Amino acid sequence: MAMKIGEGKFKENVNKNMEDTFMRGAVAGAQERLRTRRLDAAEELGNWEEWRSHGEEIRKHVLDNLDYYLHELAENLQKRGGHVFFAETADEATGYIREVVNANGGKKILKAKSMVTEEISLNQVLEQEGCKVIETDLGEYILQLDEHDPPSHIVAPALHKNKEQIRDVFSDKLDYKMTSKPEELALHARETLRQEFLTADIGITGCNFAIAESGSVGLVTNEGNAGLVSDLPKTQIAVMGMERIVPTFEEFEVLVGLLTRSAVGQKLTSYITALTGPREEGDADGPEEFHLVIVDNGRSKILGTEFQSVLQCIRCAACINVCPVYRHIGGHSYNSIYPGPIGAVLTPLLGGYDDFKDLPYASTLCAACTDACPVKIPLHELLHKHRQVIVEREGRAPISEKLAMKAFGLGAASNPMYAAGSKMAAAMMKPFTKNDRISSGPGPLKAWTEIREFPAPNKERFRDWFKQHEKGGGEQ
Amino acid sequence: MKVTLFITCIVDMFQADVGKATVEVLERLGCDIKFPMGQVCCGQPAYNSGYVEESKDAMKKMITTFENAEIIVTPSGSCATMFKEYQRIFHNDPVWRPRAERLAVKTYELTEFIVHVLGVENIGAKLNGVATYHPSCHMTRLLGVKDAPMTLLQNVEGLRFEPLPNAHNCCGFGGTFSVKMGNISEQMVDEKVDSAEQTGADFLIGADGGCLMNIGGRIERRGKPIRVMHIAEVLNSR
Known part of the structure; x- marks a missing residue:
């Protein structure tokens, strides 16, 4: 699956997905649970604002010194016998991984959850090579079984499905005969996957944060699947976005604490795994061969621009869990594996405005995302920045809007024009006005009044009243 | 205290009653109100749509108009935020x-001004019924005015409050979003209206036009x- 998950236009997707009442109920419920848990976890930790500032500081420092830390990471991993490959593009990344797989005669590949491997379409590439690729994160496993249904959330990819739908997928694909009880479904997935773990040739994981000082790849999971994926197969490949790095385990601890609290309100996840190269003499387990693929795929182009802070992201989805727009349209509407506010900022940067120029407008700039972000990415400001770029640098705004805004610039800034315009408004709107209300009208008024009443402009503007009032003759 | 009123274009044109109430409340609290007729729109509609250059003339006009004010008060958290964004x-x-910085430090949203500058928490207002309060996004998250409105409202005689479910969620306005993404806006505002209805309130109170x-x-x-x-x-009711 590439970053782009469909061909539909944003508005069409929205209209279609808003019909899905189950999805909307599931999203609203999940948002309320996750938001409450996050706030409780932050409260319990105490000094949350200081932790956020610390997280932001760490991420900024790493981005400002990314070349240094990437070098340190690569050097330390190579010292431990690991292989490091820097991929500038998705094709370079998948090409390298394909070679490693083929060189090891890999046929069965197990994967732990990883957004970057979705972004580079790794599964498709390996499947074309004739490999069997199996997702082991429960959510991803469900989606994979369901004919590669795309993820709709970056932490809970199958958020849009209910347990009955999941049971149907299992019955259809796994010959499952039990009920839709989550425990029974999970147990069946666990038993099925356990056999796969034992017979896999190659394990592929993502990376939450790589630790430069030791050359380690740090992973957090609640299912323990990353541990099994990385310990059992002989060959191990970790894939990371080039910005997902911390200097030492000390910063790793800070960011993991922010990540798990912000994502699901947990102090820690059930499992934290650090992979440091291949098995060494005397080790009880671990892979014989270890590869780290560091993926650029457009990220370095963001460095040094006004959008750099988006690379601070630690993929916790806190912004998605509070977004009132995501709440109603769901993840699939964004047409990207990265939905919600973070997706609306990141996707156009990685995938371009041709396909994704509507996304920055899918926000009221309410700033709930900025408020929730544990590393203080000013998400609503970046959404606004996109709009500015679309209008000013890309010249992609509709002509009618441009003219309206030009007129606004002139009218709003000039007293005579503002005065005349606001004074005439009541008269101009009169044909549409009934009982001081406007129920339909042309242009933007049409879009407004399709949904709501619009107030008729006051016959006496406030400023007219105030003039009288100041003279002592106004209505008291 | 001398107060210069930034009334906002929405209130000037569509909600003159809100403007009158603002003046009457402040005068009752002993403020001497000035209203510079040179004021226009703060530029937010064009600015938020990405037309930064087009909106700068309006901003400069506002900076100039309010340059000599000692204290600026506005009955809108969002427009106050915009003044601080300049x-x-x-x-x-x-x-x-530097001119924008001077404007920012003397700008206050109405309730913030009453509670934190004038130090008044009970304004002697009376209104009978059940009310619920919608905290507007820019006012609470960007301006950081969270408690002042409820401090004042809880002292309104005769008013009983019911909390608004999911009050923190945006109502779906978002300036041009309300027409550009009308279909999404509709769902958002419907959820807000449903939530207000659930409370059984007679009044839905807010602080942003x-x-x-x-x-x-x-x-x-x-x-x-x-x-x-x-x-x-509400504060002007008696």
């Missing part, structure tokens, strides 16, 4: 940046018996 928008402009125009317009369209009131009107 310094960031002009941060590379050696002429306008834009949000109230959106929620109120939808309430009227759906024929719900909830009266939408700006906090200035």
Whole structure:
């Protein structure tokens, strides 16, 4: 699956997905649970604002010194016998991984959850090579079984499905005969996957944060699947976005604490795994061969621009869990594996405005995302920045809007024009006005009044009243 | 205290009653109100749509108009936020940046001014009924005014409050978002109206004209018996 998950236009997707009442109920419920848990976890930790500032500081420092830390990471991993490959593009990344797989005669590949491997379409590439690729994160496993249904959330990819739908997928694909009880479904997935773990040739994981000082790849999971994926197969490949790095385990601890609290309100996840190269003499387990693929795929182009802070992201989805727009349209509407506010900022940067120029407008700039972000990415400001770029640098705004805004610039800034315009408004709107209300009208008024009443402009503007009032003759 | 009023274009043109209530409340508290006729729109509609250059003339006009004010008060959290944003928008402009910074420090949203500058928590208002309060996004998250409105409202005699479910969620206004993404906006405002209805409130109170125009317009369209009131009107009730 590439970053782009469909061909539909944003508005069409929205209209279609808003019909899905189950999805909307599931999203609203999940948002309320996750938001409450996050706030409780932050409260319990105490000094949350200081932790956020610390997280932001760490991420900024790493981005400002990314070349240094990437070098340190690569050097330390190579010292431990690991292989490091820097991929500038998705094709370079998948090409390298394909070679490693083929060189090891890999046929069965197990994967732990990883957004970057979705972004580079790794599964498709390996499947074309004739490999069997199996997702082991429960959510991803469900989606994979369901004919590669795309993820709709970056932490809970199958958020849009209910347990009955999941049971149907299992019955259809796994010959499952039990009920839709989550425990029974999970147990069946666990038993099925356990056999796969034992017979896999190659394990592929993502990376939450790589630790430069030791050359380690740090992973957090609640299912323990990353541990099994990385310990059992002989060959191990970790894939990371080039910005997902911390200097030492000390910063790793800070960011993991922010990540798990912000994502699901947990102090820690059930499992934290650090992979440091291949098995060494005397080790009880671990892979014989270890590869780290560091993926650029457009990220370095963001460095040094006004959008750099988006690379601070630690993929916790806190912004998605509070977004009132995501709440109603769901993840699939964004047409990207990265939905919600973070997706609306990141996707156009990685995938371009041709396909994704509507996304920055899918926000009221309410700033709930900025408020929730544990590393203080000013998400609503970046959404606004996109709009500015679309209008000013890309010249992609509709002509009618441009003219309206030009007129606004002139009218709003000039007293005579503002005065005349606001004074005439009541008269101009009169044909549409009934009982001081406007129920339909042309242009933007049409879009407004399709949904709501619009107030008729006051016959006496406030400023007219105030003039009288100041003279002592106004209505008291 | 001398107060210069920034009334906002929405109130000037569409909600004159909110403006009158603001003046009467402040005068009752002993303020001497000035209203510079040179004021226009703060530029937010064009700015938020990405037309930064087009909106700068309006911003400069506002900076100039309010340059001599001692204290600026406005009955809108969102427009107050915009006044404070000017310094960031002009941060590379050696002429306008210092002027924008001076504007920012003397700008207050109405309830923030009453509670934190005048030090008044009970304004002697009376209104009978059940009310619920919608905290507007820019006012709470960007301006950081969270408690002042409820401090004042809880002292209104005769008013009983019911909390608004999911009050933190945006009402779906978002300036041009309300028409550009009308289908999404509709769902958002419907959820807000449903939440207000669930509380059984007679009044839905807010402190921002834009949000109230959106929620109120939808309430009227759906024929719900909830009266939408700006906090200035509530505080002016007696």
